[in-house]
Amino acid sequence: MRLAVIGVGLIGGSFALALKQARLASQxxxxxxxxxxxxxxxxxxxxxxxxxxxxxxxxxxxxxxxxAPVAQFEQVFKEIASALSPNAIVSDAGSTKxxxxxxxxxxxGADLARxxxxxxxxxxxxxxxxAASAELFRxxxxxxxxxxENAPQTVEKxxxxxxxxxxxxxxxxxxxxxxxxAAVSHLPHVLAYALVHEVAKRENAxxxxxxxxxxxxxxxxxxxxxxxxxxxxxxxxxxxxxxxxDRYAGKLAQFRSLIGKGDGAALERxxxxxxxxxxxxxxxxx
Numbered sequence: 001m002r003l004a005v006i007g008v009g010l011i012g013g014s015f016a017l018a019l020k021q022a023r024l025a026s027q028x029x030x031x032x033x034x035x036x037x038x039x040x041x042x043x044x045x046x047x048x049x050x051x052x053x054x055x056x057x058x059x060x061x062x063x064x065x066x067x068a069p070v071a072q073f074e075q076v077f078k079e080i081a082s083a084l085s086p087n088a089i090v091s092d093a094g095s096t097k098x099x100x101x102x103x104x105x106x107x108x109g110a111d112l113a114r115x116x117x118x119x120x121x122x123x124x125x126x127x128x129x130x131a132a133s134a135e136l137f138r139x140x141x142x143x144x145x146x147x148x149e150n151a152p153q154t155v156e157k158x159x160x161x162x163x164x165x166x167x168x169x170x171x172x173x174x175x176x177x178x179x180x181x182a183a184v185s186h187l188p189h190v191l192a193y194a195l196v197h198e199v200a201k202r203e204n205a206x207x208x209x210x211x212x213x214x215x216x217x218x219x220x221x222x223x224x225x226x227x228x229x230x231x232x233x234x235x236x237x238x239x240x241x242x243x244x245x246d247r248y249a250g251k252l253a254q255f256r257s258l259i260g261k262g263d264g265a266a267l268e269r270x271x272x273x274x275x276x277x278x279x280x281x282x283x284x285x286x
Contacts, residue, residue, distance in 0.1 A: 001027075003028045004030075004057040005031070005065050006064065007068035009067060010128065010132055011122070012065060012132075016046045017133065018135075018136070018166065019161060030049070038129070040128070040130055044132065053079065063157075064080060065093060066093070067092070070094045070095065073100050073103045074103035077106075084111055091115070093118060095186075097177045101145070101147065120162070120167065138165070143170055143171070144158065182243070186244070191248070192222045193223045195219065196220050254270075
């Protein structure tokens with residue numbers, strides 16, 4: 001299989017490495033905006049050659065994975081649309097799905113049926129080809145949000161590729177995907193960025209950071225994620241993220257009220273309920 005990866009960062013690079021390790025891709029062509037990152041991907045064996053642009057990478061490819069920031073997807077789709085070979089399949093790794101599908105509808109036209117939207121739930125705070133790993137998706141969840149236009153065998157092919165990376169593949173409606181991910185992925189990133197930014201802007205920020213321990217480090221780890229990527233995600237899924245922020249603000253107000261009133265019993269009860277919910281989640285996911 002000839003694979004083209006548009007955006008050879010953590011996700012795109014890991015996809016390529018995993019498929020090469022599983023012997024499911026014989027040749028990988030990479031394209032992207034950073035020449036240095038592409039050369040690093042080449043040195044690490046994630047790709048076999050560098051294409052000058054997305055269109056050149058897609059030409060003669062059997063599968064094209066678009067793993068660029070979501071705001072770039074429509075332009076990428078437009079570039080590759082005229083270069084798709086007759087049996088080529090396009091997929092993506094975007095963290096939002098409604099906007100990506102809308103962009104594909106506008107740009108791919110009659111070739112929309114060849115596009116299978118996907119989202120690997122396997123990110124990390126590190127980015128770029130240097131962070132890519134063939135093991136990144138092993139045991140992790142990948143969500144596909146197939147389109148009514150997709151032929152069953154087209155979806156199956158993409159599902160088999162992700163399974164070949166060691167991932168557990170499930171399918172979901174795009175609207176439901178964006179709602180769920182707003183709550184458990186997008187909101188936590190916004191909270192982490194907000195807390196770090198708030199502390200960093202205080203007059204005694206240096207003292208605060210010097211005394212911050214494991215709790216602060218664990219809670220804010222994802223604030224080291226790529227700012228451009230998360231800007232694009234927040235804008236693409238802003239309606240759902242704002243809903244989740246409002247819900248969280250209500251819960252925070254409840255905690256504030258209990259702390260302000262000194263209601264230790266009620267506060268402990270909420271803490272205990274939250275701990276039990278988290279422990280149950282960890283037991284189910286282990």
